[in-house]
Amino acid sequence: MNKLYFNGSMALYGFLIRSGWISYPLLRAMANGAGGCESNTGDAGIFAPVLDKLMPLARNAWAFGVALLIVIASLGGLYFALKGAAGASVGGAGMTSGAIIGMVALILVVLMVFLLLPQLSCMLQSSAPAAPF
Amino acid sequence: MMHAAQILLDILRNAWMAIIALIVVVAVLAMLYQMLKLSVDASLGASMYVAQAVGTLITLMIVALYAYLAIPAIVRAATASVSIGAGCGPAAELGQDAAYVIAALAAVQMAKAAFIALFSTMTGAGSGISYAITEAGAAIFGMLLISVAVPVAAAFLGAC
Numbered sequence: 001m002n003k004l005y006f007n008g009s010m011a012l013y014g015f016l017i018r019s020g021w022i023s024y025p026l027l028r029a030m031a032n033g034a035g036g037c038e039s040n041t042g043d044a045g046i047f048a049p050v051l052d053k054l055m056p057l058a059r060n061a062w063a064f065g066v067a068l069l070i071v072i073a074s075l076g077g078l079y080f081a082l083k084g085a086a087g088a089s090v091g092g093a094g095m096t097s098g099a100i101i102g103m104v105a106l107i108l109v110v111l112m113v114f115l116l117l118p119q120l121s122c123m124l125q126s127s128a129p130a131a132p133f
Numbered sequence: 134m135m136h137a138a139q140i141l142l143d144i145l146r147n148a149w150m151a152i153i154a155l156i157v158v159v160a161v162l163a164m165l166y167q168m169l170k171l172s173v174d175a176s177l178g179a180s181m182y183v184a185q186a187v188g189t190l191i192t193l194m195i196v197a198l199y200a201y202l203a204i205p206a207i208v209r210a211a212t213a214s215v216s217i218g219a220g221c222g223p224a225a226e227l228g229q230d231a232a233y234v235i236a237a238l239a240a241v242q243m244a245k246a247a248f249i250a251l252f253s254t255m256t257g258a259g260s261g262i263s264y265a266i267t268e269a270g271a272a273i274f275g276m277l278l279i280s281v282a283v284p285v286a287a288a289f290l291g292a293c
Contacts, residue, residue, distance in 0.1 A: 045147030076176030132205035133237040
């Protein structure tokens with residue numbers, strides 16, 4: 001399963017970078033977005049090997065999800081651009097304004113993923129409670 | 134007996150740490166999944182699904198905060214309020230150790246229930262949240278039963 005996620009992530013990385021949509025440093029910064037904060041989770045002791053196996057898998061899943069979001073957002077943005085252009089050319093003001101609002105909403109969603117989710121993750125990691133017993 | 138209880142408590146403490154670390158991972162990945170869903174629905178103009186995804190995002194945050202803030206508070210309150218020092222002699226010591234281990238088990242069980250609740254929330258099944266709340270109630274009820282059972286057992290065995 002780990003290999004499957006890894007291969008999927010690598011294929012998406014390759015596609016995005018070859019097509020010139022994003023650069024390596026940007027993708028690296030986004031993929032590592034959740035990993036750069038202080039963690040308050042203590043030592044898992046005998047369960048540490050399990051966590052060591054699961055964490056790279058989760059990291060790959062995160063990178064895969066972020067890469068997929070870029071593709072979805074790009075396609076959604078292209079669709080809205082087409083819709084807006086079509087609306088503008090035939091004089092459909094409602095269609096054009098709907099496309100602009102949709103594009104702004106998409107940008108907001110992407111910004112939330114890139115900025116809000118890593119911050120939320122950091123907040124959760126830093127406020128992890130110690131064992132209450 | 135104290136040594137055995139200490140080993141058990143150490144194992145349960147490690148399990149607690151592992152579950153808490155996994156809760157962060159699952160919560161963040163579930164939020165990313167909901168964001169993906171939200172962006173697709175926003176692109177297609179499906180406003181109802183967008184609202185559903187936003188609701189699920191908020192629920193995920195609430196369940197994670199419940200696991201982080203409410204569960205330790207519930208366990209501390211239950212441990213402090215339930216009288217575990219009742220009885221006398223070896224029965225009292227045994228009861229105290231058992232109560233500590235049961236409190237640790239209850240904490241781990243509640244954390245596990247919150248972990249399952251996160252998965253249920255991600256998939257849109259609300260039953261996991263009610264399961265998590267029921268687990269918390271069952272754990273407190275179990276500790277209350279122990280606080281009653283230890284003195285009764287001690288009296289029955291003639292320890293006091």
